[in-house]
Amino acid sequence: MTQVSITVNGTSHTDDVEPRTLLVYYLREYLRLTGTNIGCDTSSCGSCTVHVDGRSVKSCAMLAVQADARAVTTIEGMASDGELHPLQDAFHRNHGLQCGFCTPGMIMAAASYLEENPDPTEEEVRESLEGNLCRCTGYQNIVASILDAARGDG
Amino acid sequence: MIPAPFEYVRVGSVDEAIAALAADEEAKLLAGGHSLLPAMRLRVARPSTLIDIGRIEGLSAIREDGDAIVIGALARHHDVANSELLQRSCPIVAFAAAQIGDPQVRHVGTIGGSVAHGDPAGDMPAVLLALDATFVAVGAGGATRRIDSVSFFTGLFETALAPTEVLTEIRVPQATGGWSFLKFNRRAQDWALVGVSAVHVAGGVHVSLTNMGLTPLRATAVEEALAGGADPVAAAARADEGTGPPDDAFASSDYRRALVKVLTQRALQEAMA
Secondary structure, three states: OEEEEEEEOOEEEEEEEOOOOEHHHHHHHHOOOOOOOOOOOOOOOOOOEEEEOOEEEEOOOOEHHHHOOOEEEOHHHOOEOOEOOHHHHHHHHOOOOOOOOOHHHHHHHHHHHHHHOOOOOHHHHHHHOOOOOOOOOOOHHHHHHHHHHHHOOO | OOOOOOEEEEOOOHHHHHHHHHHOOOOEEEOOOOOHHHHHHOOOOOOOEEEEOOOOOOOOOEEEEOOEEEEEOOOEHHHHHOOHHHHHHOHHHHHHHOOOOOHHHHHHOEHHHHHHHOOOOOHHHHHHHHOOOEEEEEOHHHOEEEEEHHHHEEEOOEEOOOOOOEEEEEEEEOOOOOEEEEEEOOOOOOOOOEEEEEEEEOOEEEEEEEOOOOOOEEOHHHHHHHHOOOOHHHHHOOOOOOOOOOOOOOOOHHHHHHHHHHHHHHHHHHHOO
């Protein structure tokens, strides 16, 4: 077992983990933060996207020990003081989801991308979702939601 | 899918990494882990120890050194893609880095890990081969060795790195002339079915191929034809000479042979425009 201390959504957690524990399993099974979904399990679908030190990563492709002493943000850490994050609000208003399974990953990927490029074109938003699959929506309202959040409408 | 159990060691220096490699011949280095961990989850790879080099200081910088640009082995694809120095002085590397995987993968995966993995379908190995890049490795006792790109890729997932060597730097020339990097795939994040890199280096046009054999390959016949005065169309017709493309679920070998000629023609026209 290896000890890790990871700050998740602003709270520090110290646990003993097997080195082979993937970050997504640490988040879901040790911390019970089940908003981060496991989809494909092969680092393709992006459902497990979280932020590590502010950048989007696929938490099924990273060991918990690699996140030791890092700051992790999950979908549960996006709202503050009962107020939805602007992306969460935009997905809600634009109906940016159907079944909702991919949504946490979509929002975390989009939040990281908008930090890099706060004023993207529609084409840039579509390219930025290269690592996230949605099997319901055809992406149209997901893209609309992200553009809406970037423009600060509503 | 969970990897088989392994020991985990985090090292703070290249010397510590070399010592840890020497202590366990079944150990593997872990940088970003975005090639290694998926293989471990499928249990295709079962290292006994993972030596985490991801936090070694000073191995991720991108800097100028005389005529060369030196890329630290731990530079992330995202940082390679966004390096102003590379965008200005060797733009094909920055452009290709931005085509690897997807944004999340580029935030974690490293250029050194991608190269040391030796996957013939990877994007960066063929680009570095076209550029005549030099690979710098440190071994036992701190001995530093420079490996040229033609010698570096030795086989399928195999490189010239010795079991106790650590890749520390990749040196590329300034290449500000015409260039092209084309990658053909069916879905956004797929590996290239075939890729072609073309770039002006040292007075000639170098061409290399992705996923056309067990290693990335230089399209020697194309380069010779160009040097002999052939136009891009005639030169590109020789793009499959000396190749052995895979025949797999994604494309037949014959399809890849046809595709590589088309892509090479387009790449040459773009690089030589």
